[in-house]
Amino acid sequence: MHIDIITLFPHMFQGPFEEGILRRAREKGLLSIALHDLRAFGVGKHRQVDDVPYGGAPGMLLRPEPIVAAVESILDRPVFRGADTAVEVETLPPIILLTPQGRPLTQAVVKELARHDRLVLICGRYEGVDERVREFLVTDEISIGDYVLSGGELAAMVLVDAVTRVLPGALGYERGAEEDSFASGLLEGPQYTRPPEFRGRQVPDVLLSGHHERIAAWRRDQALKRTRERRPDLLEKRTSSEDPSSGE
Numbered sequence: 300m301h302i303d304i305i306t307l308f309p310h311m312f313q314g315p316f317e318e319g320i321l322r323r324a325r326e327k328g329l330l331s332i333a334l335h336d337l338r339a340f341g342v343g344k345h346r347q348v349d350d351v352p353y354g355g356a357p358g359m360l361l362r363p364e365p366i367v368a369a370v371e372s373i374l375d376r377p378v379f380r381g382a383d384t385a386v387e388v389e390t391l392p393p394i395i396l397l398t399p400q401g402r403p404l405t406q407a408v409v410k411e412l413a414r415h416d417r418l419v420l421i422c423g424r425y426e427g428v429d430e431r432v433r434e435f436l437v438t439d440e441i442s443i444g445d446y447v448l449s450g451g452e453l454a455a456m457v458l459v460d461a462v463t464r465v466l467p468g469a470l471g472y473e474r475g476a477e478e479d480s481f482a483s484g485l486l487e488g489p490q491y492t493r494p495p496e497f498r499g500r501q502v503p504d505v506l507l508s509g510h511h512e513r514i515a516a517w518r519r520d521q522a523l524k525r526t527r528e529r530r531p532d533l534l535e536k537r538t539s540s541e542d543p544s545s546g547e
């Protein structure tokens with residue numbers, strides 16, 4: 300998987316991509332990331348990237364030209380669907396704008412993105428981006444939640460982290476990501492490690508029993524209980540084949 304990230308703040312990405320699973324995935328050659336400074340594609344002597352909104356409104360908007368120039372330079376082909384340009388959208392990698400107006404990032408979306416071998420992420424800034432970027436350049440818009448960040452950078456990091464975890468081989472063990480919260484549509488239940496007793500609090504007997512079927516049944520019950528208590532909306536969303544009452 301190769302991920303291009305267009306940002307005004309490439310330095311923001313330094314820490315998160317250099318630790319843990321992301322670092323290992325890069326070292327193993329499963330993931331490569333290229334950071335592209337939007338400023339380098341700015342307009343004129345001052346490399347301007349933003350301007351005031353037409354019609355008057357507070358704040359600044361990102362102009363379309365630097366963003367389009369950045370994507371076309373990265374992909375080395377015309378990408379902007381201008382009135383007189385034919386673009387074969389089907390052959391493009393997803394060009395994703397991170398914005399609170401996008402579709403919500405869920406584990407299902409993460410898996411869908413992980414199937415591509417390349418992604419282009421555009422981090423929005425200021426009060427937003429010129430609408431023509433949305434309409435004629437990007438192929439997808441993603442939000443990481445119903446709150447407003449100061450830009451798409453943190454959202455891009457979240458997306459890259461979540462996508463990397465599901466790349467085959469990234470975790471070093473294969474079942475982990477599947478068992479995580481949300482992959483099954485359920486939250487993960489309680490987990491324990493050593494010691495078996497800590498300050499008078501015991502690990503549940505069943506986990507020490509060595510009885511695999513009973514352990515699996517207990518885990519499933521606990522996952523259902525936790526989901527019912529904390530996120531009943533997830534249970535409603537599950538399909539009937541995964542219905543908890545089916546005893547599966």
Ligand code: ADE
Pocket residue numbers: 397398399423441442443444445446447448449450451454
């Ligand atoms: N940019 C600002 N807020 C955002 C959010 N919630 N998700 C994605 N990008 C954003």
